[in-house]
Amino acid sequence: MNGAWFSGWRHVFKLDPDREISDETLDAICTSGTDAVIVGGSSGVTFENIVDLMARIRRYEVDCALEVSTLDGAVPGFDGYFIPLVLNTGRAEWITGWQTEGLKEYGNFVPWEETAAQGYVILNAEATAAKLTEAKTDLDEAELIAHVRMADRLMRLPVIYLEYSGKFGDMKLVKRARMAAVQAQIFYGGGIDNAERARQAAEVAHTVVVGNVIYNDLAAALSTVAAVQETVSSSLQAK
Template sequence: MHLDVTKWNHVFKLDPDKELSDELLEQVCLSGTDAILVGGSTGVTFDNTVDLMARIRRYEVPCVLEISDQEAIAPGFDLFFIPMVLNARDPRWIVGNHQKALREYGAILDWSQVLTEGYVILNGESAAARVTQADTALDVKDVEAYARMADRLLRCPIFYIEYSGMFGDMALVARTRELVQSARIFYGGGIDSPEKARQAAEAAHTVVVGNALYEQPEQALATVEAVRAVRTAGQAS
């Protein structure tokens, strides 16, 4: 089991609020993906989070909780990702919820398991954008500034570009990858085919596939090999 996120090329993101059969979950966990990220924007509870985690735990794959609601914080995950939505208009999603969570759990946290994600949400129609009141009317310079903020000012190990529900601007993603020094660029949004996974893998460090699993599972599962092919070609060149 590899817990070094700098080595992750492909991640599946599972939503505790969505149904996933045992058969499909087994295919996901045995697909060769580098990790399973558990999280969602709405409907995430302690009970459905623990239930999904317990089902994933049957398999030898890193299991990570992306914390969007402190009520859903549950033990038993390998790592905990803390998203800071840098372009949120509601400051609770930048530092407010984090302060409340640390007030409650800060003294007992194992900080070796905690990683921060500098998040930028770019699809204004997504649930994530609505919940956080994200300012999605950003140009290239805006996103570059957020990338530098996450990478050099806040020292986040992950800069997550989230288009949630639509396939984004890969030239923009590639540009952020060029300018960061330490942060790993995660990209998520609209990856519903091997071809889009290949494009994303060429632009970002780590490709996150989520919604497609619930809508086009065969295509979603095929993204693992597509990303691996890009990385193998890159190592050979």
């Protein structure tokens, strides 16, 4: 992995600006010991709700990054920015189209040292992002590895995000993806709703992203932080 601003992240909470979160829950998330909070969503994202959530998170010392998914959602003031490129879609606007439009309008204001391209491979057909982008989600191992090599070796993307949003993925496939990546950091997200699943994901991905469970079971969400940290620590000791 490279020395980018996000390279030390092992556990991340992802918050959707279109979903309500109480001050008490937000306090627990931001003081949990997680490495960072990413703000982002697939629908209902507006400048106003991003600004509101950012202002609330900014009361804490935790790293806070924005996943820029809409032209209206480019909000200054975050520690870092991720620009998603959906790799397994046939619709070019989700690979370079919207991104180019954004750079036409905001290119002179992009904080390039804190901005990273994020190669998404969406693997759950029922996910909102999959339906929105018409992603080809039924990839076999060879197809997934080809996408990883394209992103990692040819495109030299710093992050490859394996997104199962809404369900727990195939950890054997995730492991193969990580083994195929030479320089990219593998993010995994989807279905992590308890400590055991967080451990399994931490064993095969560089960075574990926890999202939906925050809104359903806060205690379970918080348990994933220690689970990931303990797994990473054990892995380092084993080396």
